[in-house]
Amino acid sequence: MESVPQEITSLVGREVYSNNGVFVGEVEDIRLDLDQEVVTGLALGTVNHDLFDSRIEDSKGVIIPYRWVRAVGDIVLVNDIVERLRDPETEEAPA
Template sequence: MDGTPQEITTLVGREVYSNNGVYVGEVEDVRLDLDQEVVTGLALAELNRELFEGRIQRGKGVLIPYRWVRAVGDVILINDVIERLKKPEDETEVAV
């Protein structure tokens, strides 16, 4: 992120991938802190079924913290922490 202001609406509809290239979902909405005028989270829909299977009801989305975002361009790249969800044997808590 280069610090250049962007219209928030430009985030909606962008695909989200982990740093490792795993598709996570598509931005449906953004969560804002109006006092600080910053984006605090991304609401994702069209989720990667394999990644979220058994954890999120079909038709539901997830909210990821914006601090996980590493780059915004044609797509949005986030930390690969999201991939920990794929391993049910790994009981590490991931707030989504």
């Protein structure tokens, strides 16, 4: 069964979740390598501040590598590596 190609712009506006179900952000733009004609990253806005606040301070969003994308459908699923970006010093110790 062949998949039907879709416009890359159809990713804009989709919500991004880790494969563990944690909200990561919403796609605002796409990063392209025009020489090789490939997508290299997703620019996310409306990010999950629990994941990124210690890293983005005054930024309005983040760019995640497209190689982290596991699946694209109604939402975009990415590897759980984004969850590992949390600052371990700010995480609560288990009770």
